[in-house]
Amino acid sequence: MTNARRRLERAVRKVQADARVPALSVALHRADREPWTCTVGTSGDPQRPLDAGTRFRIGSVTKTLTAVLVLQARDDGLLDLDDPVSAHLDVPAHGTATIRSLLSHTAGYQREPYGDVWDVLTAPDDRRLLADLARAEQVLPAHRRYHYSNLGLAVLGQLVARLRGGTWASVLRERILDPLGLTATTVDPTAEAAVGYLVDAYSDAARPEPRLHLGGVSPAAQLWSTATDMARWAAFLASPELVDPDARVLAPATLDEMRWPRTTTDETLWTAGFGLGLILVPQGGRVTHVGHDGAMPGFLAGVYGRRGGEGNPGALGAAVLASSGTATEINDLVHELLTIAVDADPADIRPWSPGAAAPPQYRSILGPWWGEGFPHIFSWHDGALQSRAADAPADRPPSIFRPIPDQPDMLRTVSGREAGELLRLTRDAEGTVVRMHWATYRFTRLQETFEGVPVSEG
Template sequence: MTGDETIGSATARRLTAELARLQREGRYPSLVAGVTRGGRLLWSGGRGTVDGAVPGSGTQYRIGSITKTMTAVAVLRLRDEKLLTLDDPIGDHLPEVPFGERTIGQLLAHEAGLRAELPGEWWERVAGVAWAEFVDRLRREDVLFSAGRQFHYSNLGYAVLGELVARLRGRPWWDVLREEVLDPLGMSRTTYHPGPGAAAGWAVHPWADLVLPEPAHDTGVGAPAGQLWSTVEDLGRWAGLLLGDQASGVVDARTLSEMIRPTGVDVGGGRRGFGLGLFNFGRPDGAVVGHGGSMPGFVAALFVEPAQQTGVVVLGNATTGDSTGTLAMTLLDVMREHEPWAGPVWAPLSQVDEEALSLVGPWYWGSSAMAVRLSSAGLELVVLGRSGRSGLFRRDDDGYWVGQDGYHEGERLRPVRDAEGRVTALDIGTFVFTREPYEAGGPIPGGVDPGGWRNGL
């Protein structure tokens, strides 16, 4: 896209109409939304009132569990600095928890089998406690399922991850998040407590047009699961990060890809996938990634569609269901239909990788026709016939070609050379690809029948 990209007036009216419909039919005291592309807010709208005025893109709302996506980034930054691994039992770092054998990766992916909520009173509606009091409440009975058996959403797990961040950084979770994640992104209006002019939280009576104030306590140890307040403008910057903006240096592209990739499936949530802190919704036109949020008096949604480089934020101040998520998906659909992303401009490679160039062209895995092409993304293994396993390979820090997706993800592509150094085959995880189908004399495990191809059975 170009820096001066704008949104059409007809599209803006359609987006505004969808926002107005939900505010009216959902009976929200106020509702705001925004659409971003390329890290820039292209459209925003507000309906209802906050302190007697129409809310805007800078009005703060509580964002609930969108906080978890930020906590996940803080944990993965520790992993990227080699201060932990995702396979570490949480007890290696927090020996006082009674489920110490569950791993950090399982906690991030909601696959540690822990109960959904924090022990004690309804934690979202009461003042939170500090870690010492909280850990005294933990019991082995807080473990409901075997590790890795199923996805089970757990606010408890993210409270524990927040303490992990604090313990390894030597300062409170919020300080770490602000200094390492929010400040570099310019998210100055994302705060622990509400600032001046923030929306108040309300419950709307189910059978009458009446409202009731909701509490907004400090959740204490539960803060990493849902404490924060933010704005459409700030969360638009967060959407830019999730779409791959690397300017801030907060998280690299490989880690972001790992966050997005589903590891489990929430069968109770419409079979949506979940990665490391992010939901992944498979759709015909490409995946949508993000998270919803709710706290007493507030609901929120932040979703991005990587294939369209588009992000959507919706914030409302009513205790209700996930209708903000439905609106977010609708706004993405409007953008895809009326303002499709043109995509990047093609250009030739700026540098030539001679070894990579020697690998391009047609190859055969047995009798399946494949091809390797070189692009700025890496080596693309493309299916030419009716069967085969495509995939993308990139060099890692050690110079090896490593699969990035599909069946070959994590596997190495190894060029096989003859005595003169010419590439005669490719070995991908022991599967051998040759220049001819079952090439005679090729390094094919099990050998090739010496009679070669024949014209009769």
């Protein structure tokens, strides 16, 4: 066993023992290695020992799949994220909430469907969920702040099903599970399902929890899965271009949009935020873990992929599935495993090799320029014009420019600083670029005042 695997397994075994988890199943997915799995404990079914095929409830991790279904519908032209719910669903109340605000938990919807679902253990069906919006509250003004809502994501699941002409479960299978090969992910428990427990706080007793079917709330938290399937899903959320290179499920640019922070979950401790249906957990530097946690009676789950950082091989995802409803230590374990993966077994360093020179029309741009009194370096790498502030940290991504068709002296900033803004080139009679305007700010070869006077002239 390699040192990396020893560290990973020890971390898993420590949490299983310390948190007293009856069954713990974890998996790690990465682009450059075979998947790694580890199970500790017992499934609770003497006829089916715990193994990598044992299935656990993943709770609110389900929301990430529903969110992808929503963005698929947007990309297919079936909706706009700023549409009100009422544009697509006939609802008796709260129809002004936008799809975007429901995805980011900023619509102000109450947390749960109307009624005491977690007391009576009976969930509304699809029809009743929507009808009961008339009795549900909007507990906060729209866009005021983050407020987590199972109800909001459940409504979005019903919306997508209506647009696609099927059930949420059938649309999910057709448009995500089958294309990505997530064959062990199901709406209902199978014979391989683990038993979920509440572990006594003051003894070693553990009592099985009931298996509540969420009915119309299913798009928020119903799914069962294996750690292997969920580690692959986490890898997809982090690196769709590697897991889904043909973009059968979602374009990488759309995942970029989903991962962009929309709100923070705490106004004073900015340790986690929400994008569009995804939790974002900064790790320091330019590393972010993206995914979701999940909880259902007797089960907890953590499913995250890693973005950025040295040693990251890409498509790096981890899943931690537990058959205890109170073992919150697993929430930290999923992040620990991702960190161990790159610390103990970093990706191989790829050798640099020479590439093509910049096209003739852009060669006079290369090198240092001054804008707003600060130096910037323009260069050509990987087939594109790039720019970086001269004093930018090495891990800060550059700005990347693409020419506008039929306008070679007008380029669009497609990523990095000033994304979306134009870079306009001005040439002299010989065709040399002598001045540039980026987001309307003037860039020159010499450091100049805003009046255009070189500072070196005194």
